[in-house]
Amino acid sequence: MSVTDTTSGLSLNDILANSSIKTNTSADGLAAATNSATGKKALGKDAFLQLLVTQLKNQNPLEPQDNGEFVAQLAQFSSLEGITTLNDTVSGIAGNYNSSQALQASSLVGRSVVAPGDKAVVDTSKSMTGTVVIPGSVAGATVKITDKDGKAVRTIDLGSQTAGNATFIWDGKDDAGKPVDSGTYTFAATTTIDDQAVSLITNLPATVNSVTISQTGGELMLNLAGLGSIALSKVQTIGM
Incomplete structure (x- = not known):
């Protein structure tokens, strides 16, 4: 087989x-x-x-x-x-x-801060302190204060200034020395450079009403009483 x-x-x-x-x-x-x-x-x-x-x-x-x-x-x-x-x-x-x-x-709510702006809620029963940013040496600078209706109530003469922050104090009175009502006032600082009028930045006090925390990792925003919101990084001073 x-x-x-x-x-x-x-x-x-x-x-x-x-x-x-x-x-x-x-x-x-x-x-x-x-x-x-x-x-x-x-x-x-x-x-x-x-x-x-x-x-x-x-x-x-x-x-x-x-x-x-x-x-x-x-x-x-x-x-x-x-x-x-x-x-x-x-x-x-x-x-x-x-x-x-x-x-x-939570620690900032209710506290006073100083931040760039042209408006401030002022209690005229006491003095208010602000600053003006001076870009260089100037022969003179002024701060004009107007009320909510746009009426000028006070002009503060800062005199000659060097570069830096120039401090001014408003006692809550008009140019005639009469007290004005408390409320929101506008501050316009100006100077003259090369014969040209130049607007200057003012740093004004405000009270933190509340705080907005970004859910996406953005910057902390401070909600100022009667003035709107501002980023925390822009705050110059934090007071009591």
């Missing part, structure tokens, strides 16, 4: 192709694994690891993944894990910063 080799001429690929062993290396299979792992959300480290394992389980046994490529994928996984940890740390720092801002804000 003779025995005939019926497999001669057949390769291992031919045998596997005719057998029930199937490999799943199609793009559809990987896409299905991706949707299962991520749920259509951002790819996190757990989903990345699940996809890596799925890829290894479904790789072609005749063309296994290259060792270098596998090591590169592991390195990517380590980098992803490190970035995730860094994001968590930064989020924690941001949370602590917001809490610090809230504490800082």
Whole structure:
């Protein structure tokens, strides 16, 4: 009796192709694994690891993944894990910063601050102090005070000044020496430079009514009584 080799001429690929062993290396299979792992959300480290394992389980046994490529994928996984940890740390720092801002804000409510502006709510029963920013040496400068109706009530002569902040004090009286009503007044400081009238910046007192804390990490905003909002960074002085 003779025995005939019926497999001669057949390769291992031919045998596997005719057998029930199937490999799943199609793009559809990987896409299905991706949707299962991520749920259509951002790819996190757990989903990345699940996809890596799925890829290894479904790789072609005749063309296994290259060792270098596998090591590169592991390195990517380590980098992803490190970035995730860094994001968590930064989020924690941001949370602590917001809490610090809230504490800082609560201590400012009801306090007096000096900030750039041309209006101030003045209690004329007592003196008010402000400053004028002088850009350079000038022969003279004045501060004109007007009421809410635009009527001039007082002009304060600052005289000659050098560069810096020039302080002025208003006693709540008009040019005739009569007391005026308390309320909101406008302060306009001017000087003459090269025969040209130049407006100057005034720093005026105000009371912090409330504070607005940004939910996106922006700057703390102070809401001044009767004057609107101003950024904390613009405040020159914080008083009692």
